[in-house]
Amino acid sequence: MMKTPHNVERRQQTADLISRLAEKSGPQLKPLLDQTLVGATMLALVGAVATVFVITQPRTDLGLALTSWAMPFKASAMSLLIGGAFAMLRCSAMPGCAVRSASLLLPVVLLLGTGVAIEGPNAGIFGAHRFSILTCMGTIILASIVPLAIMLGALRRGVPTRLHASGAYAGILAGALGGLAYSITCINDSAAFVALWYVAAIAIVGAVGAIVAPKLIAW
Amino acid sequence: MRAGQTGSRAPYEAFLVELSASLRRIIAHQLFCLGLNASETEDVVQEVLIAVHSRRSSWDQKRPLLPWLNAITRYKIVDAARRLRRTEARNIHLTDNEWERMFIADEAHVHQSPTDVDRLVSLLPGKQQAVIRAVALEGHSPEQAARHLGMSEGAVRVAFHRSLIRLAAIGGKA
Numbered sequence: 001m002m003k004t005p006h007n008v009e010r011r012q013q014t015a016d017l018i019s020r021l022a023e024k025s026g027p028q029l030k031p032l033l034d035q036t037l038v039g040a041t042m043l044a045l046v047g048a049v050a051t052v053f054v055i056t057q058p059r060t061d062l063g064l065a066l067t068s069w070a071m072p073f074k075a076s077a078m079s080l081l082i083g084g085a086f087a088m089l090r091c092s093a094m095p096g097c098a099v100r101s102a103s104l105l106l107p108v109v110l111l112l113g114t115g116v117a118i119e120g121p122n123a124g125i126f127g128a129h130r131f132s133i134l135t136c137m138g139t140i141i142l143a144s145i146v147p148l149a150i151m152l153g154a155l156r157r158g159v160p161t162r163l164h165a166s167g168a169y170a171g172i173l174a175g176a177l178g179g180l181a182y183s184i185t186c187i188n189d190s191a192a193f194v195a196l197w198y199v200a201a202i203a204i205v206g207a208v209g210a211i212v213a214p215k216l217i218a219w
Numbered sequence: 220m221r222a223g224q225t226g227s228r229a230p231y232e233a234f235l236v237e238l239s240a241s242l243r244r245i246i247a248h249q250l251f252c253l254g255l256n257a258s259e260t261e262d263v264v265q266e267v268l269i270a271v272h273s274r275r276s277s278w279d280q281k282r283p284l285l286p287w288l289n290a291i292t293r294y295k296i297v298d299a300a301r302r303l304r305r306t307e308a309r310n311i312h313l314t315d316n317e318w319e320r321m322f323i324a325d326e327a328h329v330h331q332s333p334t335d336v337d338r339l340v341s342l343l344p345g346k347q348q349a350v351i352r353a354v355a356l357e358g359h360s361p362e363q364a365a366r367h368l369g370m371s372e373g374a375v376r377v378a379f380h381r382s383l384i385r386l387a388a389i390g391g392k393a
Contacts (some may be wrong), residue, residue: 014264022231025222027225027226028275029277033277094279095278095288096285097286097291158277
């Protein structure tokens with residue numbers, strides 16, 4: 001860049017700025033990112049469960065379902081997704097941290113794939129009744145709204161530098177929390193149903209998170 | 220960078236000076252590649268320095284510094300590029316000749332009396348009216364009008380251009 005008088009003046013301003021910044025060097029109160037994210041996730045789960053209980057009620061055969069493979073399967077899948085999404089979100093809030101999405105999502109993909117392989121891909125894919133898909137996706141999405149708001153708020157403690165990605169991870173985490181909460185009331189026990197419709201609902205929440213994040217967490 | 224976290228002023232200042240030199244090259248190149256005005260480079264350098272300073276506690280000393288710096292620099296460049304594109308879209312790029320021609324009265328309207336002109340101008344919204352009076356009627360330059368009206372020169376030029384379009388529309392209907 002040519003050294004015009006204007007540029008020389010601007011460079012002097014930069015030199016002055018550096019002096020002022022150097023005067024203010026020293027320890028800062030470190031933002032408690034991990035504690036904030038963990039606390040926010042727990043609060044978000046409470047929010048998701050509360051929303052589900054407002055919209056619907058626990059399945060009448062909850063005791064029986066707990067002893068079958070279906071509920072543990074759903075809860076495990078959602079928990080693995082929560083763990084993976086949490087790790088991706090945490091990394092996205094730390095500049096320079098490389099997010100390994102594939103490896104973090106592999107456990108849930110393997111679990112869902114195994115369930116579908118054992119049961120067969122068409123077993124119960126459309127749910128127990130004709131409104132199953134709408135009810136499932138609608139409830140998960142609604143139950144994810146409060147968690148999404150909480151997780152985006154928690155992200156502001158970090159330094160996210162890829163806002164769309166951070167928003168997407170917050171959405172996936174919120175969606176998985178919604179899915180975990182919904183699994184208490186969901187009567188659709190097919191692995192294929194969970195692999196398709198739960199994941200579709202979570203993907204929608206992820207997309208919403210990616211869209212709104214730049215407006216909410218830009219710094 | 221560690222000096223910045225522990226409060227050692229001189230090493231931290233030296234780090235920031237060295238960082239600013241690297242940033243200047245990187246940002247000038249990036250703005251050029253994005254087709255933006257490279258004269259904004261120093262502004263963006265300052266924004267990155269402020270971001271690095273204000274977020275320094277987010278760097279974990281056990282992790283490498285460069286990826287952290289790169290991530291913050293990239294974020295600020297993208298942010299600045301978005302802002303510069305919005306500003307460029309609002310600016311009206313006219314040559315000096317084109318600006319001058321706008322101040323010369325169209326011959327078709329030379330028959331209009333001063334009261335006709337005043338009547339037309341009074342139909343404009345307040346700010347546009349003030350700009351037209353200052354520039355076209357009182358003969359001030361855009362710079363002088365900007366100082367007098369407490370606006371930026373760019374805003375005066377935009378308001379003047381829009382006023383002329385509006386006057387042409389009003390005059391055409393009359």
